[in-house]
Amino acid sequence: MAETIVGLVILLAVILVSMMLHELAHGYVAYWLGDDTAKENGRLTLNPLKHLDPFMSVLLSVILFIAGGPIFGGAKPVPINTRNLKFNEWGFALVALAGPMMNFVLAFIGFLISYFAGWWVDNGTMGLIAQEFVMVNLGFGIFNLIPIPPLDGSRILYAISPDGVRVFLREMERWGIFVVLILVVVFGNVFSTLLINAMNGILNGFYFIVGA
Numbered sequence: 446m447a448e449t450i451v452g453l454v455i456l457l458a459v460i461l462v463s464m465m466l467h468e469l470a471h472g473y474v475a476y477w478l479g480d481d482t483a484k485e486n487g488r489l490t491l492n493p494l495k496h497l498d499p500f501m502s503v504l505l506s507v508i509l510f511i512a513g514g515p516i517f518g519g520a521k522p523v524p525i526n527t528r529n530l531k532f533n534e535w536g537f538a539l540v541a542l543a544g545p546m547m548n549f550v551l552a553f554i555g556f557l558i559s560y561f562a563g564w565w566v567d568n569g570t571m572g573l574i575a576q577e578f579v580m581v582n583l584g585f586g587i588f589n590l591i592p593i594p595p596l597d598g599s600r601i602l603y604a605i606s607p608d609g610v611r612v613f614l615r616e617m618e619r620w621g622i623f624v625v626l627i628l629v630v631v632f633g634n635v636f637s638t639l640l641i642n643a644m645n646g647i648l649n650g651f652y653f654i655v656g657a
Contacts, residue, residue: 453507455574459581460506461493463548464520467585468496470547471523471540478536480529488523496520505629506581522595534604541600548586549647555579556651583644591628594621 469491472483483489488496497503498521523540530536559565559575566572592598594617603614617624628636 451570452573452577455570455577456506456581457503459574459577460502461497463551463578463582463585464502465491465493465496466551467544467547467589468520468523470543471525474543475523475525475530475540478531478539480526482526482529483523486524496523538601538604541597544597545586545589548582548589552579552582552586552647553651555582556648557655560651560655560657579648580644583647584640587640587643587647591625593624593628594618596621596625 468488472489475483476489502520525537525540527534527537530540532539555575555578556565559571559579562571564571564575567575589596590598590601592602594614599614599617599621603611606614
């Protein structure tokens, strides 16, 4: 029981940091591309409570943790006024890509530090923190690249798609979140397997880079 509580506390701390930096990446790239909506709404902040969605960021991750599944989720979307962005839909795609890329960078940095510090194979608290940090960020990065609105992958797909697909994606904004929930709840086992395989594939790439 004590180990579960410690693990849950570590998980929540990792989620807070990871999602905060994920959303900051969105907001700052939007700001650099000419839109200050996120700044005006107080989203360019290190306060994680400004960025987290109670269900997608916390409750979903806790449920998956207790169920023993891979950890993934999302945060409260950063407000963006696409009319202010440079490069039109390509600018929006860059804003969307910034969040998952932040998670992948965090995962890689966390892996490098923990691997060379010896924490990665530590069975104690440092090992648990390192593994949670890397795997949570990989899970968040991959999950948010799914091309279903309102996830970041749909913004990237929109930029490279013909008009017909763009119309479909705009219509899907209303109910896309329910499709995501169906994937997680109804097809949970298949979805989890695919996600775990993707996470392990990236992790193997990290091992390759360090020569392990």
